[in-house]
Amino acid sequence: VTEVLRRLLVRYGKQWDGREASRTVGKTPLEAAAVIVQEYELPCNAEEFLKEFNPLFSNHSSDIKPLPGANRLINHLHGRCIPMALASNSPRANIQKKISSKQGWKESFSVIIGGDEVRNPKPSAEIFLEAANRLNVEPSSCLVIEDSVPGVTAGKAAGMEVVAVPSLPKQTHLYTLADEVINSLYDLRPEQWGLPPFEDWIEGTLPIEPWKIGGPVAKGFGRGSKVLGIPTANLSTEGYSDLLSEHPSGVYFGWAGLAKRGIYKMVMSIGWNPYFNNPEKTIEPWLLHEFKADFYGEELRLIVVGYIRPEANFPSLDSLIAKIHEDRRIAERALELPIYSKYKGDSYLTSIGKSDGCKS
Numbered sequence: 368v369t370e371v372l373r374r375l376l377v378r379y380g381k382q383w384d385g386r387e388a389s390r391t392v393g394k395t396p397l398e399a400a401a402v403i404v405q406e407y408e409l410p411c412n413a414e415e416f417l418k419e420f421n422p423l424f425s426n427h428s429s430d431i432k433p434l435p436g437a438n439r440l441i442n443h444l445h446g447r448c449i450p451m452a453l454a455s456n457s458p459r460a461n462i463q464k465k466i467s468s469k470q471g472w473k474e475s476f477s478v479i480i481g482g483d484e485v486r487n488p489k490p491s492a493e494i495f496l497e498a499a500n501r502l503n504v505e506p507s508s509c510l511v512i513e514d515s516v517p518g519v520t521a522g523k524a525a526g527m528e529v530v531a532v533p534s535l536p537k538q539t540h541l542y543t544l545a546d547e548v549i550n551s552l553y554d555l556r557p558e559q560w561g562l563p564p565f566e567d568w569i570e571g572t573l574p575i576e577p578w579k580i581g582g583p584v585a586k587g588f589g590r591g592s593k594v595l596g597i598p599t600a601n602l603s604t605e606g607y608s609d610l611l612s613e614h615p616s617g618v619y620f621g622w623a624g625l626a627k628r629g630i631y632k633m634v635m636s637i638g639w640n641p642y643f644n645n646p647e648k649t650i651e652p653w654l655l656h657e658f659k660a661d662f663y664g665e666e667l668r669l670i671v672v673g674y675i676r677p678e679a680n681f682p683s684l685d686s687l688i689a690k691i692h693e694d695r696r697i698a699e700r701a702l703e704l705p706i707y708s709k710y711k712g713d714s715y716l717t718s719i720g721k722s723d724g725c726k727s
């Protein structure tokens with residue numbers, strides 16, 4: 368949606384800046400279009416805007432990447448014969464187009480309902496009640512997983528349990544109706560809702576599809592070593608904003624390569640550091656090695672192989688520091704496991720100077 372809006376608004380001489388995002392998530396296309404027309408003061412109405420938007424969006428629907436953790440969740444529940452419905456304010460045709468390129472998704476949902484198939488879209492309960500009805504289950508035994516406020520409202524109105532996974536950062540406070548708000552699908556604990564638990568956590572870590580990022584070490588906020596006694600080799604934010612926005616904030620670990628020095632274990636946080644409330648999303652990798660001097664400007668390569676926990680706020684600096692040391696111990700141990708240690712030899716970590724290789 369973002370990419371299409373960016374291009375479309377240029378035609379109107381406007382620049383997309385996301386100011387409308389929190390008012391469009393979870394709405395029907397027509398409602399969302401009305402918000403955009405109003406916010407950007409476009410010289411057309413919502414229907415006209417949609418007529419332009421739809422074909423562009425349609426061209427891109429197979430490019431839409433699943434959220435991190437979505438494949439894992441769908442395979443887990445489908446593999447254990449948990450009936451699933453997909454209920455969206457998008458029209459049914461759009462939903463089908465979006466999921467058709469995702470392997471195994473269509474077969475996993477026994478019911479699919481679009482916003483064009485009910486009289487009242489979310490926040491009305493209707494779409495979820497209809498889903499339960501078609502699944503032949505009681506609404507009270509359904510768990511809704513939702514990213515939008517209208518969707519959470521609809522799920523609660525239907526008498527269901529609702530876990531919110533907000534798709535926009537720093538919006539948790541808007542989801543007060545939800546039974547739980549989690550930061551990403553990695554943090555869903557199905558057993559809390561009477562569903563079979565995930566079985567892929569190992570020694571406090573979740574293996575993820577490895578991803579790579581690299582660049583020269585840049586100046587950070589100047590507090591890692593000074594305030595926490597924990598230096599973090601920040602990467603320059605240029606050139607990797609897409610990669611950064613694809614990955615949920617949280618604490619991860621993996622391997623780090625420095626051209627002239629070697630390969631090291633690494634534990635890092637990605638996000639806004641709630642304790643310090645940074646204005647931008649950053650990557651803060653702590654290399655688990657004692658260096659005699661700084662290495663600003665040197666090329667740093669990272670392979671991120673596992674997830675530990677969401678970012679959190681802490682009542683004191685000492686408790687933040689203690690938690691980061693616990694993360695370090697978890698990462699140090701886990702990286703000895705074959706599923707993680709095998710990436711230590713990846714040529715990406717050492718092929719420095721060849722190409723920028725920022726994108727995995």
Ligand code: ADP
Nearest residue numbers: 586587588589591592598599600654661662663
């Ligand atoms: P900044 O705010 O500029 O990132 P930090 O206090 O976080 O400053 O210190 C990070 C710098 O310290 C790194 O850029 C690197 O040059 C150096 N450094 C030394 N040891 C380490 C280490 N073990 N892990 C990460 N950076 C280290």
Ligand code: RBF
Nearest residue numbers: 591634635636640641642643651653678679694
């Ligand atoms: N900052 C937070 O505010 N909350 C966290 O949960 C948190 N976890 C971290 C975990 C690791 C492994 C590391 C290296 C850093 C973490 N920090 C966290 C980030 C810390 O605040 C950051 O390194 C400093 O702000 C330095 O800029």
Ligand code: MG
Nearest residue numbers: 587591599601
């Ligand atoms: Mg730092």
